[in-house]
Amino acid sequence: MNSEIKATGAASVFVPDHKLFAEGELGAVLEWEVKNSAGVLMTDPRTGELNRGKKKAESFVRQFMELVAGIFAHPCEAYPISVRDTGNVVQGVITCRDTYTGEYHYLFIANAALGTTTIGIVAGTGAVAPTINDYALGTLIAHGVGAGQLSYSAMTFGTPAADASTSHFTCTRNLANNSGGAITVNEIGLYVKAYETPTYTTTYHMILRDVIGGGINVPNGQTLTINYRPIATV
C-alpha cells in the first residue's frame, strides 16, 4: 500500500490569529485541514462542511514551563530541572555537563523525521480533557499503514516573523491515512527531545496537548495537515 504523503504546505489561514488571543498573551494557534491525494481540501463526511478547523491551543502543560525554566536557568549536572517524560518518569534535565565535553543540549528539539513519533506533532485517539499534569497523549496513533495507523511526515518549520501586532512561527506535520479505513483524531500534541543526567541520554517530553471536540475525521486516502503556530501578541 502506498504510504507516500502527498499533501504539502501549511494549512490555510481563515481566522485572524490575533482574534484568538488577548493583548500580551503568549500561546499557540492550532489549525488543521484534511485534503485528498491531489491536495484538494475535502469535506467532512459527517457534516458536509469543509474538513478543517482552527482554535487557540488551550493546553501548554507543565513540561513546557519546566523546559523554558531549563533554558533560562541553564542547568548543569549539579542542578538539573525535574521534568516528567512521555513514559511517566521524572528526568533530571540539563543543558550541559559539569565536566567539559564540548556539548550543549537543546531542550525543545521537535524536528521529527518521517515516521518518528517520539518528537514533533503527534496525534491520538484519547478524548479525556487535558490537565496541566498531562505527560503524554491518551492514546498515540502509531506510524504505519495498518489498521488505525497514520503515516507521519517529517516536521517542517516556518521562519519566525512579526507584523504590527503579533510575532509567530509555524510548525507543520502531515499525517496520511493509508490504513484502509477512516480514523478519528481526538487529540493533538507536541513532543520534544531533551537530555538528562546522570546517564546522559535523550529524553522525550510533551509540552502541548489539545483535545478536539468531536474529533477530526480522516478518511482513508486523505491527509491531515496540522499546524501549531506559537504566537505572541502586543
Next chain:
Amino acid sequence: MRTKIKLTRFDKDFNKLQVVEQPSRSWVVGMWYWMFCQMSDGDLPNSIDITNTARTLASWQDNNIASAWGRVAAGGGIGGEEDVYYSGSQRYYKAAAQLLGIVVGSDNTAATPSDYALGTRIVHGVGAGTLLYGGCEVANPAFSDPNGEMIIRRFFTNVSGGNVTVEEMGIYQSVSGASDHIYYFCIARDVVAPAVVVADTEILMATYTMQITV
C-alpha cells in the same frame, strides 16, 4: 500564557515604598527565534540570522560549545564581555551579566513585536544615570492544576548620587553565534506606566511572572 511585570521600590533598609504592577504585553519576535532554533535543532548550516540587541545581524546557532544558549539567569555586575576564554583545551564563554536577564531602561516608546532591544538601557554602574545590576534569578516553576507559574527576578541598586527613572523593562537572552561569540537577544520589552523614579540609595526589584492555565 499570561505574564505580569512588577517593579517594587525599597529604601536602603528594604522598607517597601512603591509597587507598580501591570500585565506584560510584549513578548517580541526574539522569543520565537530561540524557540525556532531549539525546535528545528538549528545548527550550521541551518542557523538563521537575526538582529541582536546591538542591532547587528548575528548568526544564531548551536556550535556545540556554547555555554549560554538561551540563558536568562545572570550573575551581578558587569561580568565579562562578549568573548570566549580558554582554560587548557577547554573553551568557555563569559557572558556579560548586565547584558542578559531582566534589564531596565528609560525609553517609553510603545513596544512592537519586532523590537530587538530596549529603547535606552540603563547601564550597570555607580555614575549618574546608572544602576547596580544584581543577579537575575530564574525560580523553579510551581504548579497547582490547572495553573502553573514561573518567576524571573532581579534587583537593582541606585548609588548614582541622583534619581534614576525607569520607564521600560525587558528580558535579554545570551546565545552562541558566529565566530564563537556570545550575542544577546531581546525576547520581551514592556513600557512601565507610571514611570518609577528610583532615588539615590534605593533598591528596585523587577519581576516577570509567567502563568499558564489549562
